[in-house]
Amino acid sequence: MRGRAYWYSGQVDRAADELERLLSDPEVRDPWAQDIAKLARLGVGRTPFAVSGGLVAVTDMPRAGTTSLIVPLELNGEPALGMIATGASEAVIDSSGGAQPSWVSLRFGERIEMRDIPALAKDLSGLSRQVNAPIKILLGVNVLRHLRPTFDFAGGQFVVRAFDPPQPPGATSVKLSYIRGGGMLLRGGFGPEGQGRDCLLLVDTTLTYPVALDSAGWEKAGVDPRTLEPISGAGNIRQGVLPHLRIGSFDIPRVPGLDGTSMVKEREDGLDVDLDGLMGSGFLATFRVTLVDGGRTLWLEDLPPEAMRGAPPLPPVPEDEAEPEGGAPHPAAPAPEQKPSSSPEKTPRSERAPVPAPAAPTPAAAATPAPAAASPAGAALGKASAPATAPAPTKESKATPAGGAAQ
Incomplete structure (x- = not known):
């Protein structure tokens, strides 16, 4: 300790x-x-996470067909793609080219540079094939808590700051905790406020489904695990719908999820903590998310459809990384489109038709041993001009314009 x-x-x-x-x-x-x-x-004699340059840097987040949170940046002066990885304790650089654990520097939006970042090394080629993008570094929680970042998948925006911004109006504040300095834990509830039972979820943004619960978690949420339905073409993976998930002051109805009993057990053994499930980027991608207070607080802003805009496509993949032997697997299939409401501006988001359950996940690569499934936002992945919304908070929640947390 x-x-x-x-x-x-x-x-x-x-x-x-x-x-x-x-x-x-x-x-x-x-x-x-x-x-x-x-x-x-x-790193003896170094000052970790030294920040220089401007006060705010804004970067457009490309999409790769899933809700993976990909960030363009400069790694040691070279253009590269990183991924937000709240399931990793430290930054992790790709060792497939021979890189070793080292201290690196990052630059965001040509405005803010962070030097002396400790980075472990791991082969990320499997993860790159899974998301169909050459990922060179994972941004773990020890990096993120020093960046004071905001990521808005629907709006295609990643913001880095040299200061803690004020809390946006209408955002809900969620306290975070960390196990062994690494795993990001979030407490919520299965049911509306004052009802249901509390839950403990591990947040891992490298997983592309909204949530995955173990059998005890589904039972706690009021769902019999035996009623979960198998996903066609996905082996033994089963899916269901969580009646309610309460995060902060937001009560989100009908959240698609997977039976993640084996995945949750693996994380519990590694962290020595009793979890109800995992939360992936498929859930967080439907909010504007800001991490402040040294990583101890998470702000979630509910985004109205009119505040969302498209994201730029990924840059071309270099020829030497485009097609590994055997071919790269296709990204997770997008969920079927829903018919728009006849008057979306007048219909409360909480009363609209629920999003479909996640589509069959792509077989996970070795670097990320979890199945990927389409998220609530998955209906619009690949359609940059019309990103989709997700299970929305109930009418008590207040939507906030997307610009709130970028101040």
Whole structure:
């Protein structure tokens, strides 16, 4: 615990000493400590996450056919694509080209530069094939909490700041916690406020479905796991609809989800915590999301359809990365289109037809061992000019213009 505290407070020298002392015990088996001890020793004398340049940088987020949160940036001075990965504790660079754990620099929108970022190394080629984009770095939570970012998938916008912005009017505030410094945990409820039961979800934005619950989680939400329906062509994966999910002051009805019993069990074993399920980018992509207060607080803004705009397409993939042997799998199939309401401006979002359940997921690659499924926003993926909305908060929620958190 002491080594982690030193690391996350930026005391690199003391973290290196403490972690090496911990690992000298032959009975200790801590992969995180092993990786970070090496990085900490390499970074002795550095000041992690040093920010320079402007106050605000805005970048357009491209789309790759799913709700993956992809961010154009510069990695060590070279143009690259990164992915927001709240399931990773640290930044992770692609090791498929021979990269090793190191300290890197990032630049966003040619305005803000962050230097001395500790980055682990992992082969991201499988993830790149899954999302059909050459991902060179995962932006883990230790990076994100220093960027004070806002990401708006529907509006195609990623904002980085050198200061904490004021809370947008109408945004709901959600407190976050972290297990072992890594996993981002969010508390919510299965049911309207004052009803239902509380839940604990692990947020992992590399997963493209809205939510995945284990059997106990579905039962807690009032759904018999035996009633979940198999997804055609997806093996044993089953799907259902969560009657209500309460996050902050937002009560979202009819949220599509998967039976994620095995996935949740794997995360529980790794983090030593009892989870009800996982929350993926398919849920967060339907809101404007801002991370502030050193990563301890998340703001969610409900976006009205008129505030959304299209996102630019991905840049061309270099020839040497475009088609790995065997061919890249296709991105998750978009959900079927829904007929628009005859008068969408007058119909409360909470009374509109529910979004369809997620489509059959693409088989997951090794780097991301979770099935991908179409999200509530999936109906418009690939249609940049008409992004879709998702299960909306009830009439008590107040929609906020998309520009609220970019101040």
